[in-house]
Amino acid sequence: MLKLTKKADYGLMALKYLAERPDTPALSAKDIADAYGIPAQLLAKILQQLTKKGLLKSHAGMNGGYALSKPAASISAYEVILAIDGPFFITSCTKGAHGCDLTPSCTIKEPLARVNETIAGVLKSISIQDLAEHEHPSGQAPEPKLVTLTI
Template structure:
């Protein structure tokens, strides 16, 4: 089964958090770790990696922390995952780097390569803004219909 690593999960959560707090000063690794109950040391390494990859900006000083380098609508889930985990492959044979004894008779390499490309395409189309909570705080409360009043 295809699964993201915990590091990729945490990276997506951190980028989403920063996107939701984009109008505020930079946020510390501690802020993010506490918000999601993520191990702070691991998160700090993930944030540093995302900074090296150009997705985050690091701010030093008393009010230091991290912020996004681009708007959430301009950052894809794929970029975050690739920055943390590297290339995404569902099978080792799609990487082209490993030799398989069954290459001549394999009937699933091409279909799985298409599945892999579809997953990558979906992750490229999924923006961090798509992951954000889009609650409408000013919407009027919805009317609840009582079961007793329906006849």
């Protein structure tokens, strides 16, 4: 279906939420979960993953919580999805593990791999800040990005 998981969605939402509040020292998982109406325990696990990957900094104890470990502009959507869902490949046979278990004539993977790279490139070009800044009612040119694809 080519869709990313809810976990990744939640993660992006949480990072966006943090990016919009750079002045607060830390926000608890519960705070963010309540803001969006998502399960707090689930979000907590997601934030823990992001922390382990270095995208967030955590602080335990009273008034603890999570904060971005680097500027929102330097965190790409790609990093977030990668941290939560692991490496994704559009083709079922990743060719990284042990090639394709099907016959060697599975020649469609190669062109699809290019598509995969293109998608990754698009996601890499989107930062959390881009998401957070999208709060404009209307009427501004949000700088189009160009992507090239060679089959």
